Amino acid sequence: MKILVAVKRVIDFNVKVRVKADRSGVETANVKMSMNPFDEIAVEEAVRLKEKGVAAEVIAVSMGPQSCQETIRTALALGADRGIHVNTDIELQPLAVAKLLASIIKREQPSLAILGKQAIDDDCNQTGQMLAGLLGWAQGTFISKLAIEGAEAEITREVDGGLEVLRLNLPAVLTTDLRLNEPRYATLPNIMKAKKKPIETLSPADLGVDASPRLSTLKVDEPPKRQGGKMVQSTAELVEKLRSEAKVI
Amino acid sequence: MGVLVLGEHDNNSLKPATLNTVTAACAISPDVTLLIAGSGCRAAAEAAAKIVGIARVLLADAAHLAHGLPENLAAVIAKLAPGFSHVLAPATTFGKNVTPRAAALLDTAQVSDVIAIESPDTFVRPIYAGNARATVKSAEAIKFLTVRATAFAAAAAVGGQAPIEVVGDTVDLGLTRFMRQELSKSERPELTAARIVISGGRGMQSGENFKLIEQLADKLGAAVGASRAAVDAGFVPNDYQVGQTGKIVAPDLYVAVGISGAIQHLAGMKDSKVIVAINKDGEAPIFQIADYGLVGDLFKALPEFIAELDKPR
Ligand SMILES: Cc1cc2nc3c(=O)[nH]c(=O)nc-3n(C[C@H](O)[C@H](O)[C@H](O)COP(=O)(O)OP(=O)(O)OC[C@H]3O[C@@H](n4cnc5c(N)ncnc54)[C@H](O)[C@@H]3O)c2cc1C
Ligand SMILES: Nc1ncnc2c1ncn2[C@@H]1O[C@H](COP(=O)(O)O)[C@@H](O)[C@H]1O
Numbered sequence: 190m191k192i193l194v195a196v197k198r199v200i201d202f203n204v205k206v207r208v209k210a211d212r213s214g215v216e217t218a219n220v221k222m223s224m225n226p227f228d229e230i231a232v233e234e235a236v237r238l239k240e241k242g243v244a245a246e247v248i249a250v251s252m253g254p255q256s257c258q259e260t261i262r263t264a265l266a267l268g269a270d271r272g273i274h275v276n277t278d279i280e281l282q283p284l285a286v287a288k289l290l291a292s293i294i295k296r297e298q299p300s301l302a303i304l305g306k307q308a309i310d311d312d313c314n315q316t317g318q319m320l321a322g323l324l325g326w327a328q329g330t331f332i333s334k335l336a337i338e339g340a341e342a343e344i345t346r347e348v349d350g351g352l353e354v355l356r357l358n359l360p361a362v363l364t365t366d367l368r369l370n371e372p373r374y375a376t377l378p379n380i381m382k383a384k385k386k387p388i389e390t391l392s393p394a395d396l397g398v399d400a401s402p403r404l405s406t407l408k409v410d411e412p413p414k415r416q417g418g419k420m421v422q423s424t425a426e427l428v429e430k431l432r433s434e435a436k437v438i
Numbered sequence: 439m440g441v442l443v444l445g446e447h448d449n450n451s452l453k454p455a456t457l458n459t460v461t462a463a464c465a466i467s468p469d470v471t472l473l474i475a476g477s478g479c480r481a482a483a484e485a486a487a488k489i490v491g492i493a494r495v496l497l498a499d500a501a502h503l504a505h506g507l508p509e510n511l512a513a514v515i516a517k518l519a520p521g522f523s524h525v526l527a528p529a530t531t532f533g534k535n536v537t538p539r540a541a542a543l544l545d546t547a548q549v550s551d552v553i554a555i556e557s558p559d560t561f562v563r564p565i566y567a568g569n570a571r572a573t574v575k576s577a578e579a580i581k582f583l584t585v586r587a588t589a590f591a592a593a594a595a596v597g598g599q600a601p602i603e604v605v606g607d608t609v610d611l612g613l614t615r616f617m618r619q620e621l622s623k624s625e626r627p628e629l630t631a632a633r634i635v636i637s638g639g640r641g642m643q644s645g646e647n648f649k650l651i652e653q654l655a656d657k658l659g660a661a662v663g664a665s666r667a668a669v670d671a672g673f674v675p676n677d678y679q680v681g682q683t684g685k686i687v688a689p690d691l692y693v694a695v696g697i698s699g700a701i702q703h704l705a706g707m708k709d710s711k712v713i714v715a716i717n718k719d720g721e722a723p724i725f726q727i728a729d730y731g732l733v734g735d736l737f738k739a740l741p742e743f744i745a746e747l748d749k750p751r
Contacts, residue, residue: 208569283538284546309566312682315541331531331535347677350621358614368670403546407574412570415713417727420730424739424742437711
């Protein structure tokens, strides 16, 4: 089977993001960019299925400006076979990404599409669910375990109350949670090999999708700051303060 | 045109986040309809009918709507939604799973994790782990939102008496089969609704040591939470995780023990009223946002904390 993974280029999770002075967005100039951590987990899972002989081919798709090719190269270095870059400078929102992915999926006919549960920049947690809806496929979101058994996938999902086990008909859309696996690091030889793997470039128009944004961002500002930093010297002082000053216990 | 709220429930009673979502809905329109979909869920619909501010309850009761399977449930919502200006759901794992799928079926964008309603078409939501807030305007004919429960007060659970209407002919798409669930059992209050939360991090060193956290929690009637590192290490189950990609909590008191204070953790708890940090590293970032910081070894501080609470006043 073929597996398609979606990999988004985002500001690295270690960067302390700053809001721009004109409140139009956050500062992205000279900021370290990386693959969305949940998407690294998606790539890892797909590559493991290939290594087990369950999958024959892993295709990594990224959408956005030219620089997304670096993110695709990272996926190729981790073991994906080829890449597809949907090249556009317009702001892509989850519904547009889902439509573009749906269009690619109609061409490629994979049995599984694996996405991250959430992009750590927009924190939307929508795209996988939307994609499954557009395709009319089964969806397994926030998964921490996956087993392919014939024409079905058995998944374990992380939900608010604990865990849930479902069986999905294939083809299906899956979204990864943190504990699905621990992604590997790319080795130097694999980074070299990745340079020779093919990346196809397409535009939203090639895919027949109007990707224009549906939501407009009026402003981006900073949340109110907390006044922290007060210290206590002992647990006795702590309990006394919680009782008589904060009055929370 | 009114607002449709997707109610979260366990067939018998409503999940607390439903009440917060109703409050958000009432800020948009006085005409709020609550959908209870499930299997054998009339009791939940009856509970929903009592919520103050609800004009009507829709009850979709069918075997294939059990366990909130998103394929079948999204189809029900997509069919009902055109009669409404907005569709709201709690931003819980349940709401997050279903609502985007329903929105996509109607070729509609969704605004996730709304923390403020500026007007019926303009909403505020956190981005970048809460390091920034975006004010977003939606021009969609039907506005799909998920609502962050901690940002809205709970609607009164009793006092109303809305009529219950049955929604028939829902379909089973047959795409998914529910096998089983492993729910964490606890006598303690639910993490997202608790007045006090005690959370442990990697500094706890083992699941066994979490007993100290539990003892303190039981003294204070608190819920127990954790950092991602503590969950990844297997000290506690996944549903304890507080943070950007876990649960969002905003209790009156949050006690972080052996947690360094990574932004991904802060994203889940920094709206708590009072924050206490106990950490042996005086430089830990958690102290920058803590109202009361105690530098020290948690294995000494926690037993002392518990003993202090036992002392006669
Ligand atoms: C995509 C992504 C999503 C994430 N989502 C989340 C999330 O939702 N929630 C979350 O929490 N994290 C999340 N993280 C992880 C986050 O970045 C941090 O790695 C994590 O919060 C660290 O957990 P910790 O503070 O317990 O561990 P550490 O950072 O290792 O801190 C342990 C602390 O314990 C203290 N300590 C050790 N021993 C003692 C002792 N005896 N007494 C007192 N103090 C002691 C140390 O001084 C240290 O400060 C996410 C990361 C990524 C990349
Ligand atoms: N521009 C993009 N390119 C590739 N994949 C994306 C893009 N945007 C979102 N995704 C995928 O959708 C997931 C969820 O994103 P979101 O719904 O925005 O939180 C991500 O983890 C990616 O797998």
